Amino acid sequence: MDKKNPVTILENAYIIASEEIKKDNGESFLLALSKKRQEWLFTVGNKVESLKAVVTALTTSLVKKIEDPKQDVRYHKDELKGGYSGRTYDTKYVTPFFKKKFRRLAMKESGWLTRSIEQPHAFTLDFPGKIRDKEVKESFLQILNDIEKHKASPQKYLICLFILLLQRTAVSPTKLTHIFSSEKLTIDIIIKSLNSHFFQKYSVSGASRLPVIAIYSIYEVLMKDVRRYQGKKLKSIRSHISPDMRARGIGDIEVIDENNEYFEGIEIKHNIPIDPIIIRDAYEKFKDTPIVRYYLLTTAEPNVKDGEEKKVKTEIEKIKREHGCEVIVNGIIQSLRYYLRLLPDPKKFIKRYTKNLTIEFSKTTEIKKEHILKWEKLLRE
Template sequence: MKDSDMQVEQGKLERFNAILQSSYLVAEAAHKSGNWGVQREILGEEHYAEVLQLSKIRHAARGIALTLAAYKVIDSRQDIRLHKSEHPGGFSARSIDNAGTVPFLQAHSLYYNVETHWLSQTFSFAGPYLPDLVLKTQPKLAGPLMLKVVNAIQSAQNPVAFSKAVLEIIFGELIDARNRGKIPLEKPQNLSIDQTITLLKEHFFRGYEKNSPRLPQVAIYAIYQCIIPTMNRYEGLTLGPLERMKAANRKSGSVGDVDVNKDGEPFEAVEIKFQIGISREHVAEAIQKIKTASVKRYLILSTSGIAEGESSEVKKLADGFRRSNGCEIIVNGVLDTLKYYLRLIDSPSSFINRYTALVEGDPDLGYEHRLAWNEVCANR
């Protein structure tokens, strides 16, 4: 059995989550007071500096240190450097990271890696995390710092207290980064549908440094949050989670960027493209992805609509697939689709409230996206 496929014992996972929660609460209080004296004393100046430096690096190495430290608290006899079950005396760190750490970070709007912090081959294929192991990471310091911290935990006289201090320092930096990116967002009310679409259009195309494609994904997810409880078509169906931007469909189990599920299986899905005209190749790729799935309707939406000269071929492919498979493929613009669905809900305000809530808490969106929303609202 592969290490990543191993199941985590339920009792152990509960204890692991409890440690994450208690350490988070201690870190939250220390962050508020600005007093890290207890952690500094437990770690000593050298190790405190190393943990603090690692905690400031936005890299999977930080999440690995977090998971291994928490595991050391619930099982102090375990050599946490033996991070794979194939290692003699080892354990499946990736499994508990996937089942415990990542969901916890996600639930508290703290930065996390997609699926698991062991996704990179650099960490997942590596041998035991011993001091002489060479880990090539970018930035270069991330891997070596993680090794120093993990080996310091393993050799500490009181590994439980030491591990808790490590957890609290890392959580403190994650909390600080989250809070710095938080801005109370404007929630304009009594907007017309056209005014709402204008705000969205301006918000989508502000020229961000990164993750611009996330905004139309969030907008489509928000409109589905509005229509699913109100439309007969979706009675008894559930909206799947909004996956992280880099989550591969084959790994997450979803078939689109937004999934509506019936009895755990995809019933309707939406694929969203940013500033790319939809072509026959996009439709053909979608067909290959969903031809064996249970999807009844698949929407391919783009902020650029259908590419020039592609309409007839796109329609031909979609019509042929509907006749052979029964699944209806709808190709349209993102804003056109939002405008249509906004007509079906009581008020654009309910959509605005959901959209801003998602923008406020989404880990793939940052300060620049939130600030931009308030700016476009102020200029309307």
């Protein structure tokens, strides 16, 4: 295959980066860069989860430079003199590659669909695009300036970037055999661990996703072990990134019956007490849809906003009269404790939750490595 083919360039860089990771976690390869170049790359790499478009644009620019050394890749739009279409190049080669190798970091279509990147200005040091992190913007532009003005190797940059991405996205399977087989793993211990996991003060966003994954995981086990759910199907977990209405769903978690009609819906709030407005908003999602039961669960204590108890009860009764659906407001911790008591083997839940955290981490940027590491630590305590 042509070594200048963009797909080959990406694959080869990935293979080398993977080998360096196996050797010494990529440390020696990264240290071969000058301190300034390391600093630029680390600045971009450390924000990859929140600034995916920048990483996509950087990867696109590096691959294009390797393929065509004569192209000044700072000129990333056709309308710029001597430019090329970075968006077309990204859409055809880079984003599809990321969806295969770095799924959770991949853009939906292209990094050039973000306002900060799509600007009709070259990626020179005075680029006016409003990339929200100034240090990331500066580092991104300095790397491109480095390969164009100082003839730095785009291939070395690309391999180093992939090493950083592999470091950020790799999660080693936790060895939890001793925990899963432990007789000491009681419901109280599980609940205590979940409570700590939900309310840990993380340095990253995404904690609101943890209760959703926990409830989804318990439902996966309930579907098999509890008679009420025989013949029912649990739909795939919904992303918090896509609004429910746009995704045409009724909640974070959905159960359908034998006729593919909604049976139960669950909406989950983190640190937000339930009030009449939340109930009315939820009703808007399912009022035209037959459904037996709808849960509004929250990690907030108390579960219902102070002083709003009677209004919440009134809204629930109104929905029951108008629609027939039974709306249930409860705390997530209380619900999990109740569900765990229904299970013949609560350890099944721990296995599912641990697995689902890893799956979510591999698919989206909502779950971060910090969340995984905290859960592993809790299970070892």
